[in-house]
Amino acid sequence: MRFLGVLAVALGLAACSRPVPPAPTAEQALALAPADARLATLYADSCKACHAIPGTGAPLVHDRKAWDPRWKQGEAVLLDHTVQGFQAMPAGGQCVACTPSDFNALIRFMAGREDSAG
């Protein structure tokens, strides 16, 4: 049992040992963009107006500290909040041309979770 306890602590430490990247500076946030050209255009036309500017109330792009609690709710919840609007977030992020898969990809990009694409 003691061994299992030590193992659990060790696993916990291992899980915690992956550091959360620091939040981008204002200049870095402005320069970030999705690699995909279509997504980059959608992002620039809509999301960027709030999510790349500190102080707008929107979680800053690639700011894992701000995004991680949201990410834990699950992608389906985040998609609903995005399409329906939620608190300060206007419905659809004011992106009329975005499809649900675009929204999912944009959320992953802004949340710093592009490795979760699937």
Next chain:
Amino acid sequence: MKVSRRDALLVGAGVGVAAVGGGYAVATHDKPEPSAPPTTDARGHLLWRNWSGVQHAYPAVRLAPKTEAEVAQGLRTAVAPVRPVGAGHSFTALAPTNGTLVSLDGISGIIGWEGDEAVVAAGTRLGGLGPALAAKGRAMANLPDINKQALAGALATATHGTGATIKALHGDVTALRLVTPQGEVIDCGEDRDADIFQAAKVSLGALGVIIQVRMKTTANRRLERNVWLEPFEDALAKAEERWARHRNYEFYAVPFTGLAACISHDETDAPALARGPDQDTIFLDALKGMRNLLGFSAPLRKAAAKTLLGGTKPEKAIDEGWKLLSTERPVRFNEMEFHLPVGVQLKALAEIVAVIEKERPDVFFPIECRRIAPDDAWLSPFQGEPRGSIAVHAHYKDEFAFLYTLIEPIFRRYGGRPHWGKLHSVTGGQLETMYPRWNDFLKVRAQLDPDGRMLNPYLKGLFGV
């Protein structure tokens, strides 16, 4: 020593907590998120909703053309009603359609220059247009309170800023390129298809899709922005003199405080001075907190506001105009704005503040008061004479029917014309009495869209079609 609005409000919050203990929980209590329509409808069509959330639809088709040819082809075959949409900032039902929603996001950027006039793709967001014009040393003469809108949407609804000598945005338009519902491309201006031009400058997206705008620009001057609080009575007494003196001047009557927040902008060559972090959102939160805590007593609420806010320090910033004239508005709201003859604007404002303080203790949003120069677009609310605008807001979680029952009758009694993108209940015959060229507009509309393919139920009602 004077303190900033932020400092005053933070200290005030602490005092409030100490004084009333559990009152902090009441002050910061938030209403639940309003129920939202489903993300998709029974047909699997994705939800579209406006910025405030008060309008929604499930368009069968969404078009996102990137070229003039794609717009024309799309319009020829689109499922009606066809509605163009920009950023979705209109509170009225201009955009909702279960037919075809046409996004202008792909029609964006500066296309070229004709002297100092910029030729701009109509889907360009105002927030992106500022830096693009500044790269050429130019600027729009004025900007609205926010800059998230698409240019076409801002023009379609006669969106405006403030300034006694500065026109609404469409007042600087010198030519337009319009794609009709039949896919015909029309270039119009003061000397070419002038009737279509005067109708199209402010046209609610009802004549087709405007894809290109030629507009006057001004030198990209640096402005000095000043923000200060003062007694509401002083703001009323000094408003006319300030509109005459400042390039841009507006003030917000803050109900249940006895105060007004005043904002001026004037050209300067002084060195830049950073604007600093957003104070308005903190200010709004404090007003909401006082509403929640002291809404049962207007005198107590007013006394608390004067104590917390009365000695706050003015704010000053200096920068290029496109960086200062608009403000981030992360708190969503619903809004009614009417444009009144200037001679009755302040009287109407005083009456509105009085009736809100008497009958609506739930209201906490400041009431915006602006001035706009006249122009000649047929459906411009500023057509023929300068107008004074008054805008009343309700937090997006709050009930807003009072705007129709309590506020709109005052606006109407004083001869106000409604903002096309903001809540109102004015229709057909009433609009005919407000706009001398109303029937001329309807003739152009019928000529360009004889089958009414651009009309959703809201627009049919508005036009009496």
